[in-house]
Amino acid sequence: MTAPDSIPDIASNLAEVQRRVLKAASDAGRASSAVTLVAVGKTFGPERIEPALVAGQRVFGENRVQEAADKWPPLRSAYSDLRLHLIGPLQSNKVKRAVELFDVIETVDRPKIAKALAAALGERARQVSCFLQVNTGAEPQKAGVLPEAADDFIGFCRDDLALPVRGLMCIPPLDEEPSLHFALLAEIARRNGLDGLSMGMSADFDVAIAFGATHVRVGTAIFGARAPRAASTAQA
């Protein structure tokens, strides 16, 4: 547990991450505007989020619907141009709530959720776009469609359900070389004509940008280390 008096210098962490994003983009011959930094503030309260907002950061990620509902409405009133991404698993009974809270849902991972999302979006005018999550490492405990099922799932979401699919998202296995997974995700997106690639976290966002990431999801490098969550707590 981090003591309140050891709040890191979030503005300077953020500036350093932004500098690395620009460098990685420029090294890869990509425009800096091609990469969006999604600041992942999960587990942290407004005392750590606000310094990032004050420093100009406007795109944030949360992995739980309830936590976002508790935390973000007051911040949204103060910063009307902020954009919130859901980056954690979504259950069908929380889809309606999720489309009220989030601008981008990055974790559409199965037909049931895709259908529930299409129905919820049909009922409201708010613009919400989505990424489809691919389980590039075929890990049994991890969400996402398997790579071999990705083309069909993309077609189903985009053509049958008319979901606003911006791209693909992955979380590589912890113990494997992430670049293999970034390359695989980029290849699936390319052959399906999708531009968006949400990949790369604190440990590997530079590599992800070299492989074409359009969205990097960075928590620890900006906000500091998180206290571990209780393992039994329900997801999203």
Ligand SMILES: *Cc1c(COP(=O)(O)O)cnc(C)c1O
């Ligand atoms: C927590 C989380 C991140 C950020 O991870 P860091 O290693 O702290 O940068 C990125 N993506 C997802 C899906 C997460 O749950």
